[in-house]
Amino acid sequence: MKECTEDMLASIASLRNHTDITDKRTIQQTYKAIGNETKSSVFFPDDNATILLGDDTAAIPQKDGSHLLLAAEGIVNHFLKSDPWFAGYSAVMVNISDICAMGGLPIAVTDTIYSFEAKDNEAIWEGMSAASKAYGVPIVGGHSCYHSNINALSVSILGKATHNLLSSFDAQPNDALLLAIDLKGSYYKEYPFWNASTTTSSEKLQKMAQLPYEIANNKWSKVAKDISMGGIIGTLLMLLNTSKVGAEINIESITKPEDTTWKKWLSSFPSYGFLFSCSPEHVKNIQSLFTENGINCDHIGSINQQPDLFINYKEHQLKF
Structure with a gap:
């Protein structure tokens, strides 16, 4: 589904007020109650x-x-x-x-x-x-x-x-930012949920569940976050918050289903989806592991020192 540049930029900007994404921003209320x-x-x-x-x-x-x-x-x-x-x-x-x-x-x-x-x-x-x-x-x-x-x-x-843990606390400036999603699915009814689970075999689901474990224990990354309500953007905002860093991502580096708008895809909840940050030297290792198991893994941007999220589309950049 093609969108003109103006519509695309307006769609991205509108995500600032998306309910599921604003809910991610209000997580700070929990910290006020129980601390960090x-x-x-x-x-x-x-x-x-x-x-x-x-x-x-x-x-x-x-x-x-x-x-x-x-x-x-x-x-x-x-x-x-x-x-x-x-x-x-x-x-x-x-x-x-x-x-x-x-x-x-x-x-x-x-x-x-x-x-x-x-x-x-x-x-x-x-x-x-x-x-x-x-x-x-x-x-x-x-x-x-x-x-x-x-x-x-x-x-x-x-x-x-084991000793090697993934978390959302250790993203470092100059890390590569990777997005892994199982695209072999479809939207479940009217929900913003990309379902690649109920149609997949138990053997495959159990193998896929072990891939982040392999990444951690090969020491290819220390940082991961599963994509949940709020989708790619909402989840990334939470990761940046806990690591106290920023990021710059390129929309055109993200693979999406052909008949889905960017606004819907960026805020969707995939049944199997993870964000990782890692040293650039480990990008190919992580991508290869997912590719070998039929999972799409895109290098979508990088982690920055400045604690803001910048979204690039063509020659335009939006501060989120």
Whole structure:
């Protein structure tokens, strides 16, 4: 779908006020409540270490140098009501993605589910079970209430990473910025969600989940962020915030589905999508790993010292 330069620039500028992107900017409210870092539990004094707050997944250092990973996702009510099977599936899938973005591997998930009565949750359970089976990550417990005055779902996940961790805290000026997305999918119904998960084999999904882990343990990168609500732009803004850096990206370096507008693609949520920053010498290694596994990986720009996001399109540049 072709767009003239003026329309393209207007589309990019309009993303500044996109609800999902502005939601990413308001994450600072959370920091006001709990701060930017904390300490390990007092019940494990030998593992006492600082835990940085700001990634989608908490990385809890262990005495042996590894990291326990802990994350949680809540599902918005309108999604749960309109598409309960896919809401259940997505709750498990996005948690797994959060663990992978840390260079870790998932261990197990738990859930918290509320409904008016048990039959209201049948489709949700079917969706969660389908994702659990597809990704090979068990549901091991949680909490349920079948006499509530609301329908609600959240899922938590436990994972593990070795000594080599990916996070969104370590992007450095002059790093290359890479975008990896599984493009072999399509939009799911009317949602801004690029679905390349439910149509992919379990073997493939499980292999893809291990690729960031390989990148971390080959020491090709220390920085990753999974693309979530707010899409490429919203996710990048969060990464820049935690690393206290800026970036310059080139729209024409980003591969998108042919019949999708740039405005929609830049704010879409892909089922498999990650941003990485790395030393320029490791760009080819990372791109080759993804290409060998059928994943598109674009070199879209670079990290800058100045804490702003600049978006280039043809001869134009917008400060975001």
